[in-house]
Amino acid sequence: MPDAILASGFLPGHDFAQLMSALAGQGYRCIGPTVTDGALVYDTVEGVEDLPVGVHIQQGPGSYRVEFNQGKRVFDWANGPQALKPWLFAPREVLWRAERATGGELHFSQEIPEPVPTAVIGVRACDLAALELQDRHFLEGEYPDACYGARRSQLFLVAVNCSRPAETCFCASTGDGPAARRGYDLVLDELDDGFIIQAGSARGDEVLGLLTLQPVLSQQRSAATQATAQAAGMQRRQLPGRNLRDLLFGNLDHPHWEAVAARCLSCGNCTSVCPTCFCYRELEQPALEGESSQHYREWDSCFTQGHSYIHGFTVRPDTRLRYRQWLTHKLGGWHDQYGRSGCVGCGRCIAWCPVGIDITEEVGAIAASPA
């Protein structure tokens, strides 16, 4: 059950524009899924016509295809390559600048973004779970990340419960979907003729109050419950457990790591699309005149050569060690760091891996013949 449900109502499909107008009226820029370059990508949306009405996605290991049907549903798809990650943890950004004053002394200034309030429409349960993990990583502890925090404070989240998972989804097995349980301002269940809309925060309640809603009928509520239950039942993939720490750390020399390495390209696509991966590197970009410098942060991956380079040697020089690092950390070490697995079952790393490596199969192979 959701942690906090405030008001709810039924919004007829032809009135969906009301929601976007209400968000705009509250000062939010709306972003949502758009079909761009053959994939669903978050971008600015100004009206329902910008959203993927009648779009369905076919996904499989190493494949992703947008299909158009005659349907009227707006959210009849599972996910695109992006989660919320790029909107909060920017792929590349300046953290600080250094400038030499005329007297020769150096001045440092921090760069904190000043984002506009942004409403994200169409967030899935797995991505809310990933956001919760990234919040924990970037905002909790002694040194909260100011750039992430500035963007996070401006976010309004409109979640949608999944009724049509992709073939690659396994959020039911990780306990993170297909229904959103917390972390949203509003949540939608899409039915053939409209949406059940519920508030999950005071801000969401305020937006809800601006809409002309009908009471939710009991048959509409049971149709929505049935749709998410069916979505869970349609998922065929699963991890062999929610806590794989002991299994993976107990099998560091399992021959299957070598078998995966023979196929893996060490391209890092999986870590780029993963909504919970947070590794980055930092670099300097000095100005040509030699009087100033910018200090950047950009996404890194445990699959790159530089990621494990320390004082003259690379700790993980080959793909076997890098793939093993990714999985032992994400599915094992995260339990020690964050109290849960780092996988929310979104399936993106399966669809966007160019050679179709499937995390559920690779871990399943180790679980099937442990040391």
Ligand code: SF4
């Ligand atoms: S490991 Fe793969 S399935 Fe799990 S959260 Fe990351 S991208 Fe999604």
Ligand code: SF4
């Ligand atoms: S598992 Fe796939 S996506 Fe990840 S580094 Fe290897 S080839 Fe690239």
